[in-house]
Amino acid sequence: MNVRLQYDLDFLAGIYYQDQLQMNRYTVSLNLLTKTKDSASTNIALDRAKAFVHGALESTVFINQENMERAEFMQMIGINVTTLPEEPVDQIIGMMLYYKLNAVMEERMVVTSLDISSTLGDSVWYQHDEDDVSGPFVTDGWWHRATMQHETVERETEPGNIVKVMSTGWYELDLEWPENTAPASDNTVVFANFPRNEK
Numbered sequence: 001m002n003v004r005l006q007y008d009l010d011f012l013a014g015i016y017y018q019d020q021l022q023m024n025r026y027t028v029s030l031n032l033l034t035k036t037k038d039s040a041s042t043n044i045a046l047d048r049a050k051a052f053v054h055g056a057l058e059s060t061v062f063i064n065q066e067n068m069e070r071a072e073f074m075q076m077i078g079i080n081v082t083t084l085p086e087e088p089v090d091q092i093i094g095m096m097l098y099y100k101l102n103a104v105m106e107e108r109m110v111v112t113s114l115d116i117s118s119t120l121g122d123s124v125w126y127q128h129d130e131d132d133v134s135g136p137f138v139t140d141g142w143w144h145r146a147t148m149q150h151e152t153v154e155r156e157t158e159p160g161n162i163v164k165v166m167s168t169g170w171y172e173l174d175l176e177w178p179e180n181t182a183p184a185s186d187n188t189v190v191f192a193n194f195p196r197n198e199k
Helices: 039-057 065-076 090-105
Strands: 004-017 020-034 061-064 081-084 109-118 126-129
Touching: 004 039, 004 065, 020 039, 020 090, 039 090, 039 109, 061 065, 065 081, 081 090, 090 109, 090 126
Parallel strands: 004 061, 061 081
Antiparallel strands: 004 020, 020 109, 109 126
16 A cells, blocks of 8 residues: 655755855655555665765755866865756755655655755745656756766766776665665685695
8 A cells, every 4th residue: 555654854055056155954845655565665765865865965065067167176175066957946956856866766655746945045935746847857867866876076087997886875875675685694704725736
């Protein structure tokens, strides 16, 4: 049976808007619908949403990806950056959250609607649901990927002989789906004693 839930989140983040960096407090209200009978997967889905908001977005700076040079500079000096396809106003941040949270929960649970307000936004609530136009989020981007990724800042290219493995981030947070979790091993170590070749 599908269960309807409401869950509220709040977090502190910065915005880089009109050449100014300002801090802002966001309040987000999620209306959710469970899509699986597996309670473990339902719990993991909600934990993923919380992990993304509190792990990736807490204390980030939202910035229009057209300001990539500024975003790269911020990241270079250690600032957590989240790039967006438009200016970081509340409505755009709410739309991003709608798509990203649905992506990270991978159909185990879905956000049916999302409301967002902020201190800088004069506590006006912006609402988004599945019937709304996708706008700038219709194009493929990190907001459609089931990972902890939240920016598109260019990294230095790795030398040709280095293979970089990209993690989704869920294994490290112990938030893999139950069917993807490897069974616990007995941690047996086998030592081989090969004879030495004297020739």
